[in-house]
Amino acid sequence: MENRFFLPFQEMNDLIEKSNAILIAAHENPDPDAVSSVLALHNYIKSLGKKSIPYLPDAPAKNISYLPGFFEIENEIKSFQPDLLICLDYGDFKRLRLPAEILNCHIITIDHHIESDQRGKIKILGPEFSSTAEIIYQWFKFKNININKELAVCLLTGIIADSGGFRHVSTSHKTLIAVSDLLTKGVSLNKITRQILSSKSSLNVSKAWGEVLSRTKIDINTNLAYSWLEPEDFQRLGVNLADFDGITNIISSSSESNIGLFLMEYEKGKIKGSLRSEPNGGKNVAQIAKALGGGGHLYAAGFSFEGDREEVLKKVIKLV
Numbered sequence: 001m002e003n004r005f006f007l008p009f010q011e012m013n014d015l016i017e018k019s020n021a022i023l024i025a026a027h028e029n030p031d032p033d034a035v036s037s038v039l040a041l042h043n044y045i046k047s048l049g050k051k052s053i054p055y056l057p058d059a060p061a062k063n064i065s066y067l068p069g070f071f072e073i074e075n076e077i078k079s080f081q082p083d084l085l086i087c088l089d090y091g092d093f094k095r096l097r098l099p100a101e102i103l104n105c106h107i108i109t110i111d112h113h114i115e116s117d118q119r120g121k122i123k124i125l126g127p128e129f130s131s132t133a134e135i136i137y138q139w140f141k142f143k144n145i146n147i148n149k150e151l152a153v154c155l156l157t158g159i160i161a162d163s164g165g166f167r168h169v170s171t172s173h174k175t176l177i178a179v180s181d182l183l184t185k186g187v188s189l190n191k192i193t194r195q196i197l198s199s200k201s202s203l204n205v206s207k208a209w210g211e212v213l214s215r216t217k218i219d220i221n222t223n224l225a226y227s228w229l230e231p232e233d234f235q236r237l238g239v240n241l242a243d244f245d246g247i248t249n250i251i252s253s254s255s256e257s258n259i260g261l262f263l264m265e266y267e268k269g270k271i272k273g274s275l276r277s278e279p280n281g282g283k284n285v286a287q288i289a290k291a292l293g294g295g296g297h298l299y300a301a302g303f304s305f306e307g308d309r310e311e312v313l314k315k316v317i318k319l320v
């Protein structure tokens with residue numbers, strides 16, 4: 001365990017012990033790390049006999065419905081005032097889409113995004129970690145929690161997904177030690193990897209990916225590879241935002257500099273942007289996203305934008 005986490009981990013223990021009603025939240029359009037991290041904490045806190053609500057502002061992708069507690073996830077908060085709010089993997093606080101009336105409580109943040117607009121008396125930030133799930137694993141070990149198979153499934157899913165199957169630069173020897181330990185709990189690495197990293201999808205999602213990838217263009221001045229979805233595409237193709245998790249990695253591979261942009265205009269004038277890069281590209285996409293009101297990691301970041309799609313494309317190209 002990182003020495004710098006000793007005090008915040010202990011403070012987190014104390015707050016959880018004192019709290020009876022706990023809301024665990026992660027970001028909009030949640031990726032597997034966000035979902036897995038929420039459910040790992042939810043399953044553990046529920047085992048203590050405390051009231052725990054796992055909250056995600058958008059429904060997660062169905063390909064991770066094998067996660068224990070998946071069908072307990074709430075997508076809106078109904079008449080619940082928590083004693084404690086645990087916020088995970090969000091980078092920018094507004095991405096949690098939490099109602100203001102529940103924020104009058106203790107807040108803990110656990111995040112592997114770089115420091116941005118995270119909130120809370122206790123902030124556990126580890127951008128050098130592969131995933132938020134890996135940080136939660138470290139907390140479980142600090143607390144001497146007996147990690148059972150259900151918790152191991154959640155943690156392994158988050159680590160494998162956000163490390164890109166151990167391919168991303170944030171994968172360290174500590175990541176592999178954690179994975180090795182989790183595999184002793186009877187979890188199948190092969191099954192989880194195939195479930196979250198394979199290209200298997202429904203016919204309509206496959207067609208949608210084909211359209212997006214066929215639209216990919218390269219900006220000749222910056223080598224930025226980019227593609228997009230228009231509002232009418234979602235209904236026409238029968239897809240949602242969660243169906244495109246991972247596609248920006250493929251778009252970025254079209255660029256000699258390995259930098260990619262995917263713009264999803266899910267409503268007229270409302271755009272979600274996803275940026276990807278690689279170390280050899282030399283571009284800090286978190287800085288680009290931050291300039292547009294978003295955030296993320298050095299090589300994976302995102303933002304929201306209200307306006308014209310061509311306008312935000314020009315802004316990104318200028319920032320690159």
